[in-house]
Amino acid sequence: MLKNKKNIKVMKLAVITTLFIIVQGCGENVNKSDKKDDSLTAHSLNEKEESHIHDNSTHSHTSKRIVKPEDAQQLWIFPESKDKLGSGGLLQIYMDPESHPDASSGFSKYELGVGGALPEHKHNKTEEIAYFISGTGIVINYENNDRKETIVKEGYVWYTAPGEWHSFQNTGNEPLKLVFATVPNAKHGLLDFFKKVGVEPGMEPSNTLSAEEFAKLASDNDLILKPAKID
CATH class of the missing domain: 1.20.5 (Single alpha-helices involved in coiled-coils or other helix-helix interfaces)
Incomplete structure (x- = not known):
């Protein structure tokens, strides 16, 4: 047991x-x-x-995160000759669809010569934001179809929405300098137009386009020239 x-x-x-x-x-x-x-x-x-x-x-x-001045593409816009910018403009392109295809905005610097002006125009797809660095000028826009001129100088910011007629002129005795962004950063936009009509400093400017061809080139790159009034 x-x-x-x-x-x-x-x-x-x-x-x-x-x-x-x-x-x-x-x-x-x-x-x-x-x-x-x-x-x-x-x-x-x-x-x-x-x-x-x-x-x-x-x-x-x-695309470069830091763009140095020497990296920017430099163009003369409507120079007097290959040796003299005159009342034309010096454009420095820092960001565009070619150099920064993933960026939402293009970015450039523009220096408009003494007595210079851009023709009145609009962009159907592009909006612009500009900051004036130095010089004195006037900005032209329209309110209720009434033409309006506003004096601008250092520190002023200028915004232009798509579809708005606008322009600006240098009324001072020195270049009118500004930096500006173009949105969207699309091909066949404002910067592409400037690249097609501009020349490198020291190069002979081309005047082979007729008025009709020039207007079509501008329109194809979202820059529509304001029709001139016939009295």
């Missing part, structure tokens, strides 16, 4: 030990699984992180 009780106790102990080993093994497997999952998750995150870094690196080579 005592022997049987002893055998039963031994069997119970063996069963408990076996169950403990099984449970412990299951726990280790769960921990291993968790660690494996954690490892996979970390690996996945690292891959995404590396991919993100790679994308940014690739994107940074698409």
